[in-house]
Amino acid sequence: MDLNSLLASQSYGSAGSAAAKTGAGSNASSGATRAVQDFTETLAETEAVATAALSGQANPEALVQALAETQLAVEAAVTVRDRVVEAYQEILRMPV
Amino acid sequence: MSSLLDIMRISSSGLDAQSNRLRHTAENIANQDTPGYRRKRIGFEEVVQGGERTGMVRTGPVELDPSALVRVYDPGHPLADAEGYYDGSNVDLVVEIADAREAQRSYEANLRVFDQARQMSQSLLDLLRR
Numbered sequence: 001m002d003l004n005s006l007l008a009s010q011s012y013g014s015a016g017s018a019a020a021k022t023g024a025g026s027n028a029s030s031g032a033t034r035a036v037q038d039f040t041e042t043l044a045e046t047e048a049v050a051t052a053a054l055s056g057q058a059n060p061e062a063l064v065q066a067l068a069e070t071q072l073a074v075e076a077a078v079t080v081r082d083r084v085v086e087a088y089q090e091i092l093r094m095p096v
Numbered sequence: 097m098s099s100l101l102d103i104m105r106i107s108s109s110g111l112d113a114q115s116n117r118l119r120h121t122a123e124n125i126a127n128q129d130t131p132g133y134r135r136k137r138i139g140f141e142e143v144v145q146g147g148e149r150t151g152m153v154r155t156g157p158v159e160l161d162p163s164a165l166v167r168v169y170d171p172g173h174p175l176a177d178a179e180g181y182y183d184g185s186n187v188d189l190v191v192e193i194a195d196a197r198e199a200q201r202s203y204e205a206n207l208r209v210f211d212q213a214r215q216m217s218q219s220l221l222d223l224l225r226r
Contacts, residue, residue: 059112061108061111061115062108062112065104065105065210068210069101069104072214072217072218072221075218075221076224079221079225082225083224
């Protein structure tokens, strides 16, 4: 029993350091950061195109294209967020 | 996902090029009765960015149709010469209407491709949501 609890505490400790490493900047987190950057860039671009189109400086085709792109980006972001929240809630429901 | 976005970008450039073409057709039709007006023609060319072919299209420089202007007989016209003729425009309405219809059909085709790419990426996201 003692051995088991020792193993458990050891693996808990290593899991914590692994989580800290992930937070420090592994592939997954840099990928997520890049995705968020892309997302904000897309939003800013669309905003600029919308302003230009409404003031007659850009063509409506560009506006439609930018809006479709933004819609897809927002939907992708919302879907990923829903998935992450779902996984988090799954962890919270785990019997301890 | 990025290829679907590329499709939308390419279709959007096609839409832009076709509406530009229709714009020049409109100019030609509007100036059909303008004396000395030469019909405007535009070609299409592929967009090259940084030495790389993007697959997008844009309209090329405007060219004037070099064919002969129509000689109109109207002795009372201020521009009429000694024989009573003046130079009209070389716009042929039938050609312009056909060109306009072709631009419309191409616009619709590009619109279809755009919509299809949008629907494809939408269903991809729907799959993820389930």
